[in-house]
Amino acid sequence: MSTKTLSVGIPCYNSAEYMDHAISSILEGAHFSDDIQVIVVDDGSTKDDTFAKAKAWEARYPDLVKAVHQENGGHGMAVLSALEAADGVYFKVCDSDDWYDGDALDSLMKTLRSFIDYDVRVDLVVTNYVYEHVEDGKQNVIDYRFALRRNKVLTWEKIGHFGYDQNLLMHALCYRTDILRDGGIPMPAHTFYVDNIYAYVPLPRCKTLYYLDVDLYRYFIGREDQSVNEKVMAGRIDQQLRVTRIMMDAYHLYDDVESTKLRTYMLDYMNLMMAVCSIFARLSDVPNARLNCDALWEYFKQYDKRMYNYCRKGLIGIGANLPTKMGEKTSIGLYRIIQKVVKFN
Template identity: 75%
Template sequence: MQKTLTFGIPCYNSSEYMDHCISSILEGSDYADDVQIVVVDDGSTKDDTYEKAQEWEKRYPNIVKAVHQENGGHGMAVLKGLENADGTYFKVVDSDDWVDGDALKDLLATLRRFISFDTRVDLVISNYVYEHVEDGKQNVVDYGFALPKGKIMTWDKIGHFNMSQNLLMHALCYRTDVLRDGGVPMPAHTFYVDNIYAYVPLPRCKTLYYLDVDLYRYFIGREDQSVNESVMVGRIDQQLRITRIMMHAYHLYDDVESPRLRSYMIGYFTLMMAVCSIFSKLSDKPDAIDNLNELWEELRQFDSRMYRRARKGIVGLATNLPGAAGTQVTLFFYRAAQKLVKFN
């Protein structure tokens, strides 16, 4: 039968926790035949990730597909999942995360209704929850006030997104053909590609829908996790690489027709440049600041309007204050935001 929704699960040495992720989808969907789970083993080397994926496929051959590829990184695993997707819609769930069962039922009912009535909706947005394992606390990211609830809309109907409301990968369920038509420029062996995934396809989405349920549960707490601060500082070169790809994806003021979508995207891009500035300042790599300055200069030459918005606005100024004292002020505001949002 035609699949309604494909979940792509990128896995790398995920044997310890992938079962919880897969089970949450199976149980939450009531083992529905119109759901597909593509488990992508990205060349795991330390455990039996692929063998475990094959076991799931043997148990649920109509739902689970196990796929193996040579190690290419998170982005390549997402694209491999997309390549193997049979669903009208596609959603990525990382192997250490999971989904809420009741929220998944609501999502599936919504998607089935769109398909049944031949109603094209390119992007369905839902809430996600930071699950902080070290203290058992949760932080829900929803889109109240930014998006009308339960209505098919265009980008011209969206409201203002505050800095904690970016449409991260965890919130997004795309129509599969939107992702395939035009592609998603994921680099190999690079972390933080979810920012590209949550940015580049947006102008191709002509209709969207906000489902106000807390679907995605985002695990926070492993020391080796990519959003751990020390890990992010050590991978500042990858942050710069991702931001550079996002920069070159669009001349936002020329290429994005909707003023409100353009405003959202320039806000997202500005935060990416701010992240690069903050973690470059935290880095002890001798060339970190030089590489940051090169990125800013590249942006200025690529698009002067994007540069002015990103560098001369409040966020850009606050994260690029001059001198040692300016760096300390920048880091103070970063720590305050970190405690407020608890994003890593």
């Protein structure tokens, strides 16, 4: 039987400089309540005292904090280690350079407790997240007010239309722990961008969801080595292709997903993932990046022709794959216009 309401996993790799802020924001936001749990996973850090700091937090708050050490396996493996150690009915992730808003977390905890107290089965709770741009001090809030009814237990057939800037990314998601454990999450080791797998594969298992309209997750943007930095993404195109292939292989969406609205949402998500692959294959200096991306498109066509047609022959697929050198420049230019509007990296 679960002893906690919410477990929050914090994957850490050489995070000693900033991890305290993430941990303290969660404990303080939950008022150090005995039903919160923070699981700090040291992913084989090599350059600092990340694990020592995690152990110090555990020693200070032994009923609230768990310190876990693992051999270096990457972000996905650290999330899975946190999930394995979780005692909460619900599970959420906070990256070590991000943080939670205190008032918003207090609202989330009260909502989760009410579900447990009244035996209301809610598989997924959605909250807003905020891009915190360090270079100019600006914020960009991603909310779901036009896609989801607030403060109602919903099924997928009751959702509205999600804009392309409204994907249910990891930052927005609080799953019931058993949803994640039942069926697992196919996270590859030593791979970035696995948060997309986390935010995609478990969705059809969720039969009910709830939208709590609070700006909970604060997503730090601005480090030059950050995984969403454009140059970094271009250099890691092979990992983007790997993650997209895993998501693709998870479902034949037209056959496996009964809800038409959830199917459409997941098709749109896959559409964006393939467009990102196409754009960054063009931006990348990695040998054979474009050939490997073209091979993924061909695999997609053989894997599921209907899904392929939806992604390749729609406006986004066409726009991301314009032929000729001028078309390539246009595709990249369109991406950069969208990036400036949405400000996602």
